[in-house]
Amino acid sequence: MSDMSEAPKLDDALGSLPGSRNFRLLADIPVRMSVEVGSTSLKLAEVMDLAEGSIVELDRQSDELLDIMVNGTLIAKGEVVTVNNRYGIRIVEVATAEARMAGVERRG
Structure with a gap:
């Protein structure tokens, strides 16, 4: 489409x-939609040492799909695209209803 x-x-x-x-x-x-590129754990001292040009390595490979979250619950996976010089996300895979409900129940 x-x-x-x-x-x-x-x-x-x-x-x-x-x-x-x-x-x-x-x-x-x-609802709030967000896209998670990856994550990492840092010690407070490491965060305080960050400066312009610092690089923080994330736990995801560059060719992996990104997590698309709505209110903190995984609803889909996708890839970054550009639309009129802005970032966008193309949905490649929609999470199963069971996976989405598990995220809702876990927060409850």
């Missing part, structure tokens, strides 16, 4: 789901 005009409309997608009336009530609630 190269053009978002081909994407299904939210009302069309929600209308076919069981309990779609309840989903419509939630559709306008804002």
